[in-house]
Amino acid sequence: MSTEDGLLPVVRMWTDGACKGNPGPGGWGAWLRAGEHERELFGGEAQTTNNRMELTAVIEGLRALNTRCAVTLHVDSSYVMNGMKSWLPGWKRNGWRTAAKKPVKNEDLWRALDEQVARHDVQWVWVKGHSGDEGNEHADALANRGVESLRD
Template sequence: MDQLDPAIRGVLSSILTKYDGGPKTGIFTDGSCQINPGKGGWGVVQVSQDEIICEKAGFAEQTTNNRMELVAMIEGLRLLDPKVEYEIFSDSQLVVNTLNKWAQNWAKLGWKRRTGEIANIELVQEAYALFLDRPLAKVRWIKAHNGEKWNEYADTLASLYLR
């Protein structure tokens, strides 16, 4: 991420001056798609006391917004030491509910749902395995496009592929 084009770095810097709300410590994840399905991206930023510790972003040529949200969560979980208590924020209720509510039951049922197949099952299984491996991690929902600085930053990282 350090070799970002100066114009892109400028866009990210503007997020830091434009927004101030929201949590100051945590991992913030986001995924997006230009057209769903279509070209998509994901972004992750880890912050401590309002300072960036790490940022990551990536893209896929043909994907969906839900896949990018799951990839962002996977990358965020990978940043965590399993022995450290940390909050991970996502504006995707699907991702948050998958990890906090649904995946446990799906795993018990042999990775099946009563109402049909589980979409993006390989990503769901990977995210859930990482989540279980980090018992002190708390996955929290954060409202999108609400002026929460680090969520806006992760959103911008996720959309870098458009620039």
């Protein structure tokens, strides 16, 4: 496993969510790479939303790391990216309420994501979905395997 400045293991991660109907059956996928090592994770839920699957993919990917890591995290979800880069601090300040004083949707997952992000040094990278990015395409395929796993 490579390390950043010899301190933290370096991990590149791509995550994606999929939903067949919104709400409907959904899946999530995460592809993790560290040096020569790689790991594929996926799962599904019978009744969910695309946003919940996008969040779950990131949570489960970060949760799979046993030690603090320097993570370059690639997501194609504007919802996840905006939440982490813009909205989360205000939600926490406002007692998990939006600027309009309404409860934050998917609060359970945002709290879990906040907890997982705190365990690592995360650099967020937004990628356009279905644009040929190898990691994003791989994570998308894993998310679809998550949906398919519900049929087994």
